[in-house]
Amino acid sequence: MAIAHGPLVWFDGEFVAWEKATVHVATHALHYGSSVFEGIRAYRTPQGTAIFRLQPHAERFVNSCKIARIALPYTAAQISDAICETVARNGQPACYIRPLAFRDDAVMGLDGRRCGTKMIIFTVEWGAYLGQEAIENGVNAMVSSWRRMAPDTGSSLAKIGGQYVNSQFASMEARDSGFDEAIVLDTTGNLSEGPGENLFLIHEGIIYTPPLVSSILGGITRSAVITIARDLGYEVREQALPRDFLYIADEIFMTGTAAEVTPVRSVDRIVVGAGKRGPITQRIQERFFAIVHGEVPDTHGWLTPVAVRAPATGD
Numbered sequence: 001m002a003i004a005h006g007p008l009v010w011f012d013g014e015f016v017a018w019e020k021a022t023v024h025v026a027t028h029a030l031h032y033g034s035s036v037f038e039g040i041r042a043y044r045t046p047q048g049t050a051i052f053r054l055q056p057h058a059e060r061f062v063n064s065c066k067i068a069r070i071a072l073p074y075t076a077a078q079i080s081d082a083i084c085e086t087v088a089r090n091g092q093p094a095c096y097i098r099p100l101a102f103r104d105d106a107v108m109g110l111d112g113r114r115c116g117t118k119m120i121i122f123t124v125e126w127g128a129y130l131g132q133e134a135i136e137n138g139v140n141a142m143v144s145s146w147r148r149m150a151p152d153t154g155s156s157l158a159k160i161g162g163q164y165v166n167s168q169f170a171s172m173e174a175r176d177s178g179f180d181e182a183i184v185l186d187t188t189g190n191l192s193e194g195p196g197e198n199l200f201l202i203h204e205g206i207i208y209t210p211p212l213v214s215s216i217l218g219g220i221t222r223s224a225v226i227t228i229a230r231d232l233g234y235e236v237r238e239q240a241l242p243r244d245f246l247y248i249a250d251e252i253f254m255t256g257t258a259a260e261v262t263p264v265r266s267v268d269r270i271v272v273g274a275g276k277r278g279p280i281t282q283r284i285q286e287r288f289f290a291i292v293h294g295e296v297p298d299t300h301g302w303l304t305p306v307a308v309r310a311p312a313t314g315d
């Protein structure tokens, strides 16, 4: 399937046509996964296009580079400006934004710190990650045979390209086994997260989510959903959770920039609650979508407006 991409790619500070945004086959990141990325959504609102939580995404990108020791010649503020400009020029009222920094082709060998850093930003049109049907009715998930990286075999807080082979294994296994998505345990056997989503469980009216020490990514949707849930009056507990909590939960949902707020209707073929989106999940989901679509006041300052221009063409 062709990618519905914007016409321009921001490439090291210049705008180039999508077709011209290429790299050499010796690029270090292609060989060793030495890249850092973000995924950000811009939504269509009645006031125009708005980027959801731009600043924390730009900050996480800078922090991921720091952890990966990838020298980045831009500040979070400069990256935010470049993202806004890319969205404005590409002319898509709603899009998924992909910033990526990576080691170039200057040296071979694992220690690539003598490589230069390249950075790109592109945009694509991307609907509901697990499908619109999943947003309403939930997904069927399985506990993966793969584990998240241990605290001393990787950095779960950083979005480093190479680390996503682990997520790819879990996603492919789930789909090959007839499920929509995986739930991955940490190396102690406790719940961690999905391959690209954080995990929430509801039991007797209380909302639970694994903490950062359970090898999760500190999700930006996760933190928004914790805030929304508390605004709605729910108690949210970040604590280590055993696998079997999945099977007795009243409701489960996953969060992420791509997945937004997606209910889970079964795990390992055991039905969650009533087997459909639960009432607390639905309330949180409705508030989340109302905020991102600009239908209620943006009381937390989560939206950055962008004046999207008519699509440009590359030079």
Ligand code: PMP
Binding pocket: 039, 167, 193, 194, 195, 196, 197, 198, 216, 217, 218, 219, 220, 221, 222, 255, 256, 257, 258
């Ligand atoms: N966990 C992993 C492993 C992810 O890749 C993502 C997607 N960035 C998430 C959780 C959700 O994070 P966010 O809400 O910031 O997109």
